[in-house]
Amino acid sequence: xxxxxxxxxxxxxxxxxxxxxxxxxxxxxxxxxxxxxxxxxxxxxxxxxxxxxxxxxxxxxxxxxxxxxxxxxxxxxxxxxxx
Amino acid sequence: xxxxxxxxxxxxxxxxxxxxxxxxxxxxxxxxxxxxxxxxxxxxxxxxxxxxxxxxxxxxxxxxxxxxxxxxxxxxxxxxxxxxxxxxxxxxxxxxxxxxxxxxxxxxxxxxxxxxxxxxxxxxxxxxxxxxxxxxxxxxxxxx
Numbered sequence: 001x002x003x004x005x006x007x008x009x010x011x012x013x014x015x016x017x018x019x020x021x022x023x024x025x026x027x028x029x030x031x032x033x034x035x036x037x038x039x040x041x042x043x044x045x046x047x048x049x050x051x052x053x054x055x056x057x058x059x060x061x062x063x064x065x066x067x068x069x070x071x072x073x074x075x076x077x078x079x080x081x082x083x
Numbered sequence: 084x085x086x087x088x089x090x091x092x093x094x095x096x097x098x099x100x101x102x103x104x105x106x107x108x109x110x111x112x113x114x115x116x117x118x119x120x121x122x123x124x125x126x127x128x129x130x131x132x133x134x135x136x137x138x139x140x141x142x143x144x145x146x147x148x149x150x151x152x153x154x155x156x157x158x159x160x161x162x163x164x165x166x167x168x169x170x171x172x173x174x175x176x177x178x179x180x181x182x183x184x185x186x187x188x189x190x191x192x193x194x195x196x197x198x199x200x201x202x203x204x205x206x207x208x209x210x211x212x213x214x215x216x217x218x219x220x221x222x223x224x225x226x227x
Contacts, residue, residue: 009128009200054198057133073130075198 001026001068005037009076011051014043024066030055031062033072050077084155085138087129087199092157092168101153101175108179110186114170116163121205127160127169130198134158137197141189149185151176156189158199169201 005020012018024033030053038044052075053060066072084100098111116125142154153175163169172189176182 006130008130008198009202012128054130054133057130057136073133073198075130076200078194078196078198078200 001028001066003033003066003068003070003072005033006071006073008073011044011047011074011076015041022072026068028066029062030060030064030066030072033066034062034074037074044074047076051075052078084157085135085142086155086157087131087134087138087160088157089159089161092159092171094168094171097155097157097171098173100155101173103152103175105177106152106175107177108182109173109175110179110182111174112170112172112186112190113168114190116165116167116169118165119203122165122203123206124162124164124167124204125169126162126202126204127158128200128202129158129160133198138193141192141197144192145174145185145189148188149176149181151181151185154185154189156193158193158197160199162204 001024003022003024005022007015007018007020022033022036024036034048034051034053038048053062054073054075055064055066055070084097094111094113098109101109138156142156145151145154151174155173156170158170159168170193172186174182174186174189176185
């Protein structure tokens with residue numbers, strides 16, 4: 001199956017583009033997709049603990065099973081403190 | 084009204100979207116770009132469909148939580164100059180106490196969960212340090 005991966009802010013700068021098409025085996029989870037993306041872009045490593053995941057514009061857990069055509073967003077932390 | 088736009092925000096028109104005869108108070112919050120050394124503007128980046136959805140959910144939660152009558156949120160994206168408004172929240176309620184509380188709570192939530200990031204735009208075009216090892220000074224942070 002094919003999913004779209006969206007990247008923003010710091011992650012977009014690290015990867016160099018804001019969107020990737022990604023082929024996965026059927027039944028793959030969001031977490032497995034993130035592992036695959038991290039393997040291809042090692043400079044994203046270290047960010048996974050603070051990464052927020054969304055599928056089709058809704059925050060999800062890593063164990064969600066993906067479906068063909070899903071849009072998966074890897075979101076940098078959106079907690080901005082006092083500024 | 085929920086909107087994410089690149090153009091300057093017209094505050095009066097946002098306030099007018101929440102005027103109602105049964106409102107005794109309208110609280111307006113403006114998030115503005117503050118002058119800092121080496122900062123000439125802020126660049127805002129948005130995941131638009133998710134941000135619109137999240138903002139609409141926040142308005143509904145503010146209605147349930149505080150009993151507000153109406154609320155509009157407009158966020159500006161792209162480059163916003165020093166002194167410019169980056170976000171405007173207008174909140175109408177029967178009494179001022181719930182209007183103040185709802186406006187403050189909503190702005191905290193906007194900063195916490197809405198997928199909008201900002202980068203400081205400084206005077207130098209090169210955003211990375213010249214030695215190639217240090218990370219760029221500008222970091223992505225949450226709004227405003």
